């Protein structure tokens with residue numbers, strides 16, 4: 441008999457460095473009395489992350505969504521932008537908030553990222569760009585998307601909120617396209633409590649993004665564009681620097697937890713884990729599985745409910761599809777027959793608990809529960 445966990449097991453837990461590491465940095469902040477606007481902690485974190493992410497240009501933000509809004513404005517996107525319905529609300533919202541119509545295109549059945557062929561079908565004279573998402577850290581087909589962007593002279597922007605630390609044959613994921621957004625929200629792998637960043641291709645674009653996140657201020661007497669306040673504070677940056685020290689250990693431990701899940705669940709009928717693509721260094725941020733009801737013997741929703749009775753809170757991430765939100769469902773591209781692959785994925789995916797402090801015993805118990813749900817019917 442499988443015993444329920446005595447404490448709830450959530451899908452993730454933030455890296456929390458020893459409090460002493462934070463207080464040491466807080467003392468530095470107190471001594472300088474510099475709380476925000478590109479202070480020493482901010483500059484140190486920006487440099488450290490540029491190296492960690494292996495990108496040329498990086499600009500830190502107070503959260504990922506404001507970062508995305510600034511990138512959209514810096515790239516002068518307008519009219520229609522093609523994006524995926526299989527993502528977090530922030531992706532289409534950042535477009536709609538900027539007065540742009542999100543146009544949904546279907547996803548690839550294996551990567552669960554935008555299908556380049558479907559993107560091409562959605563291009564109209566109003567299209568100005570593509571906003572693609574590296575779902576669960578699995579990179580989009582970056583070469584095919586770059587070819588389409590070049591062919592139709594579109595801007596290519598990536599939501600890399602899931603892809604911190606991902607590399608393709610050594611190249612940082614943030615080096616692809618015109619710009620890439622990263623989120624440092626507490627639920628993400630690397631975090632600053634709330635926070636985010638934009639990496640981009642050129643110093644000129646970086647300069648424009650830096651202006652936009654500081655009200656458009658160029659100097660004390662010059663405001664050169666309509667900006668917003670998107671700056672990361674010294675306190676956020678201090679937390680980030682302390683968290684960064686733990687990334688190596690956290691990533692190693694998550695890799696081993698994922699390996700255990702793969703070993704236990706990989707051979708079960710009706711369960712598919714996310715693909716490991718050749719040459720791709722993963723972020724180890726999510727353990728997403730797909731449940732094919734006819735082979736597994738139970739639906740994703742039944743598994744989700746059963747896990748809950750054992751105090752395990754897996755997440756139906758991403759469900760519902762963004763194209764089903766009241767704000768978007770009337771759009772022509774949001775009709776169900778336009779996004780069948782995304783619709784199937786949204787009904788099948790489940791994110792299982794994955795974090796460094798999750799013990800092997802707990803992973804085994806979670807796998808026992810999954811196995812018991814499956815074997816009940818087969």
Ligand SMILES: *Cc1c(COP(=O)(O)O)cnc(C)c1O
Pocket residue numbers: 503504505506527528530531573599601602622623624625635636
């Ligand atoms: C978390 C997340 C965001 C939003 O980032 P915030 O830092 O919370 O604003 C955007 N897109 C995706 C795919 C995310 O997972």
